[in-house]
Amino acid sequence: MNRFGVDGSGSKANYGENLLTSEIINATSTMTTTTVSSITSILSTATSALLADNEIQNGDGETDELSSRFSRPLLTIAATATILIMIAGIFGNLLTIYALIRCPKVRNVAADFIISLCAADCLFCVLVLPFMAVRYIHGAWTHGEFLCTLVPFIQYGNVGVSLLCIAMITMNRYIMIAHNSIYQRVYKKVYVYTMIIFCWIFSYGFQLPTLFGVWGIFGYDDKLETCSILPDSQGRSSKTALFIIAFIIPCVIIIACYARIFWVVHESESRMRRHASSQPSLQNNNQRTMTGSTQIPGSMNNNLNETDVKSGNRLQATKSTRLKDQREAKQKRNEWRITKMVLAIFLSFLACYMPITIIKIADKDVQWPGLHIFGYIMIYLSACINNFIYFIMNKQYRQAYKTVLMCRTPKLLSFGHGASSNGDTPKHLANAIADSKEEPSDSC
Template sequence: MEFENITLPATTMTPTVIYPREATVLAAVCAIIFSIVGVLGNFITTVALLMHPKLRGHVTTKFVLSLCVSDLLFCAINLPLTSNRFIKEEWTFGPSLCQMFAFIFYGNVAVSLLSMVAITVNRYIVIAYYDIYSEIYTTTKIWIQLVLIWFVSFGLMIPPLLEVWGKLGLDRHTFSCTILPKDGRSPKKYLFVFGFALPCLVIIGSYSCIYWKVRESKRKLEGRSKLNGQTAKEKEEDSRLTTLMLTIFVCFLACFLPLMIMNVADDNVQYPWIHIIASILAWASSVINPLIYAATNRQYRAAYSNLLKFCKNNPVTKRTTWGSRTMGQSSNSPHYNEKRNPLKSDKPTKS
């Protein structure tokens, strides 16, 4: 999973494994554990959100589901192959699968980050531009954003996949499938800037704006029952959801930043143990999100609880009680405006 790119001297016929055996065993074990836990956690989260009527209708949930699907693919495809290559200390699945491995890995990282960008922008608009929120986030526009997230993320990997700019292949020195240079050219640095650094800056900037907007609103509207047209309870629900999404981004950054730093500062892998630990942290980013959902937000805990009850009891009887408890009327709810203004419930909705 490493991003490093090391070129062997032309006289070297057999690459020397640079990782200690203890490090590769640790990496293999962690990859297996993360694969099992990540597949179960992200699959359960996806099903729980889809089965919960109120969360399913939230705008933010659409982008959270995009994040879950991305993490699920990574845990189901990349991590099992990673565990095998660390156990055997070589890639044994052929060049075609090696290319697809790198394609899916880098594409998934981009999907995760762009999904977080979409979530952050959504949180900022609901707080700063609440009056036009429903006009911006119609069903059609949400789906356009989701399609663009996946299209752009994997579209960035088309040039190296087709060997137009760099290529996807095996770095025999580290037995990793990654982006390699072709004719002395590689898009890796540009992908790092536009696929990782730039989205991170957008997210950090958006959350900074959210912080100052909330601080300003509290100072100006202290003690009032409504903020920008929202009731106090609705504002509280949106604030909790924003805190949850900020926590997810901070954890993602904490997981991936060490690997980014090591691949820039130690491109020759002089500290293999640190590279292994940084890689393990990067893999953990696809596993921890369901734990964050359950630990920090009562709405998501309610979704997990309802799924558990559904599995234990008759599904027909449970359909009438999904989402009946612990759910405030957040501005993300698709029927939120109708419930606040029942006389306007017959007004046609945008699509």
């Protein structure tokens, strides 16, 4: 026993125990250090792989800068808006297509082009917007090189189809109002379908040189973190030509057609007002002639009777002319409603696509990411906003939607309020519609 009263054997035992504990602690520390080092090494390797993958996708090593360009709240808002627009666009466009096909009352040349327009918007919602939503959710393009080529090809093609369909509808309205005599010859069914096919072939055919890398390429834009048209190895890009041929020229045609339409409608209304103002004076003259004939006795009655007959014939002709004018006026009003609806569609198209055009020109270095996100959301909005325009501005379309949603049987021909020939109904049916008693109708 030592001087502390502890047995020596116990001291050796405690020493051995302490030594064992120390060795265990050292071993545990070594294992922990090794494990942490291994985990750190694995994470470092994974991070390096991810960075390398991003560099391959983005084309350079500015990953940190790109990841901080768009904030997470901004991307969340963009993803939410894209998903909502996608759902509304798919439902609205499919509903419009089905309603126009199912309800004969609204089927005309303009409706055929509107069906094509809805089909393009629906494809945009189905084939483009899901990838855009995932891009905003992940904060980067994660779908690979093939889809980075295919998705913008579909996107730009659908934009061209939409604008060309709007231009075709505008030209249809222009010929209907300004050159009605040639309308039936120009807008035969086979010609209408040929025009629609041309819109699709031209829009997508114009993208083929870029698709094959002959005139620019489809690829990942590292500044905008999206797939778009980029310059090829020789610095060539089809963006400028695409903007001029597929956007500026159709817009100029549409504006010119509407300027002419407004002029023709203004002149027509002026003539109708002048004609209407002349009718009461003619009717009053006839009435005075007939009244005066009863005040003259004797041998002049026979001559006056003949005059009365002629005056009555003129009055009957005047009434027939008035009825014809009323029919034409009603038909013109119905045509004018569709024309104004198409004008609203065109203006909404401009409102949706002009912001991103201006933003890309003014902010090439993406100093204001929020503006770019806003511009893209406006483009997506163009795929569903037309359906609201149809519903708000056209009673027949509202009735068609109501018929489809409430599973009613559509009428082959309605003589109710709002029926019109729209340039496609035979003349005697159009006259019957105009002469019929106006009754409310809830079915198309």
